[in-house]
Amino acid sequence: MKRVFLFSLITLMFVYLAACGGSGNGPVQLTGTPMTLQTGDAANDQIAKFELTISSVILTGASGTPDTANLLSGSAEVEFSHQAGAFEPLTLAHVPPGTYTGATVTVSNPEVVAIVGGVATKLTPTLSSTTVNVAFSPNVTVGSLPMFLNFDLDLANSLTINGTNATIVPKFNVSASTVAPNQNNENDDNGEIEDIHGSVTSIAAPNFTIQTRTGPITFATDSTTRFQDGIAQLSDLKMGDIVEVAGITKSDGTKLATKVEREGDHNGAEVEGLISALDSPLSKVTVVHQMDSTGTSLSPVTVDVGVNSSTVFSTRFDKFNITNAPIFDATHIGKGQRIEADAGSSSAPLVASKVKLREQALIGTVAASPAPTTAGFTLDVSPTSAFGTLSGATTVPVILANGANLITTPTAGATIRVRGLVFFNGTTYTMVAVRGDDNH
Numbered sequence: 001m002k003r004v005f006l007f008s009l010i011t012l013m014f015v016y017l018a019a020c021g022g023s024g025n026g027p028v029q030l031t032g033t034p035m036t037l038q039t040g041d042a043a044n045d046q047i048a049k050f051e052l053t054i055s056s057v058i059l060t061g062a063s064g065t066p067d068t069a070n071l072l073s074g075s076a077e078v079e080f081s082h083q084a085g086a087f088e089p090l091t092l093a094h095v096p097p098g099t100y101t102g103a104t105v106t107v108s109n110p111e112v113v114a115i116v117g118g119v120a121t122k123l124t125p126t127l128s129s130t131t132v133n134v135a136f137s138p139n140v141t142v143g144s145l146p147m148f149l150n151f152d153l154d155l156a157n158s159l160t161i162n163g164t165n166a167t168i169v170p171k172f173n174v175s176a177s178t179v180a181p182n183q184n185n186e187n188d189d190n191g192e193i194e195d196i197h198g199s200v201t202s203i204a205a206p207n208f209t210i211q212t213r214t215g216p217i218t219f220a221t222d223s224t225t226r227f228q229d230g231i232a233q234l235s236d237l238k239m240g241d242i243v244e245v246a247g248i249t250k251s252d253g254t255k256l257a258t259k260v261e262r263e264g265d266h267n268g269a270e271v272e273g274l275i276s277a278l279d280s281p282l283s284k285v286t287v288v289h290q291m292d293s294t295g296t297s298l299s300p301v302t303v304d305v306g307v308n309s310s311t312v313f314s315t316r317f318d319k320f321n322i323t324n325a326p327i328f329d330a331t332h333i334g335k336g337q338r339i340e341a342d343a344g345s346s347s348a349p350l351v352a353s354k355v356k357l358r359e360q361a362l363i364g365t366v367a368a369s370p371a372p373t374t375a376g377f378t379l380d381v382s383p384t385s386a387f388g389t390l391s392g393a394t395t396v397p398v399i400l401a402n403g404a405n406l407i408t409t410p411t412a413g414a415t416i417r418v419r420g421l422v423f424f425n426g427t428t429y430t431m432v433a434v435r436g437d438d439n440h
Contacts, residue, residue, distance in 0.1 A: 200241045286305070
């Protein structure tokens with residue numbers, strides 16, 4: 001198991017490299033219009049984890065616009081499978097005004113984990129090229145207003161699996177957007193920030209900065225910011241604290257924290273992934289590793305997490321807007337659910353002080369019966385998918401939360417990807433979804 005003390009060393013290395021002008025992949029673009037680069041995933045349902053290191057993003061200029069320098073100030077490890085149906089910040093960059101026809105992305109160090117014969121298995125990856133050329137359609141025009149550039153990895157068409165080998169030809173679909181005019185109506189593709197994790201590296205009221213897996217993000221706070229889990233105000237934060245932050249993007253491109261939750265100090269650890277095994281009575285949960293608080297390489301395939309009578313099980317319902325919400329606790333937990341476990345110490349084996357149910361995406365076919373409606377439907381999932389293999393479920397009732405972002409209307413026989421929280425009542429699984437689309 002990786003140790004969280006490495007996180008501080010990585011943070012110091014990141015700051016040093018940034019001060020020296022970047023990650024060794026050419027000069028960093030420092031001037032221009034604020035632009036948030038984000039990553040997401042059009043899922044391959046067989047994959048439990050897919051990670052790439054991205055070290056450079058350079059935009060290609062047109063009509064007299066020169067190419068940018070590298071938009072990344074350092075290399076970033078990105079785990080894509082948990083981003084299915086969502087976007088997360090990769091970096092906060094600056095791009096000179098002009099017209100851009102594409103991007104050149106430099107990638108390396110692929111990591112692929114699939115469920116093979118019911119067992120989480122790290123596949124042997126072959127990367128076709130470390131250079132990925134992405135064409136924009138249409139071209140992206142940058143003016144004076146802050147923007148978002150969303151790189152959606154088409155994992156379903158980027159990966160070919162043969163036994164325990166995986167050939168990778170990364171394909172990205174890119175979209176651009178400006179900050180939503182109403183901050184309360186932001187989605188993750190135009191300003192909303194959902195549950196970003198990192199270590200506090202700077203506190204200068206009313207702002208603070210965290211180092212995430214992909215880079216630093218500075219957040220402002222104001223009277224609307226909610227502080228939770230042992231902190232009541234910004235001054236309660238300490239350097240090195242591990243925090244979870246939700247936020248919005250202001251009209252000038254800066255980030256405002258709407259929620260700050262302290263998950264532990266610099267001695268703590270967290271890990272996220274899909275549950276692959278549970279003992280009974282419950283004292284240990286095994287998860288297929290997707291991310292942890294260190295952000296280093298050399299990650300394990302699975303992690304064992306101890307639980308006891310002091311472990312707090314929680315679900316974040318503030319954006320789900322439903323009544324009679326399902327239960328998640330030590331007796332309502334099942335294989336295939338995606339969780340985050342927080343521990344007060346990084347020593348192995350981890351013992352969780354908190355276990356949180358996290359959002360995940362499921363892909364399947366809308367069942368004809370019961371007839372689908374805008375309130376819900378039944379999803380037929382593939383038994384060979386990671387979720388289907390781990391859980392044993394072939395059908396999942398889907399409840400659409402009030403205000404769910406339905407990009408694709410659920411009709412019988414249609415393929416749909418839904419993102420939300422998956423619950424287990426001891427015999428059956430149910431999803432409460434906040435988004436539905438066609439997985440593109």
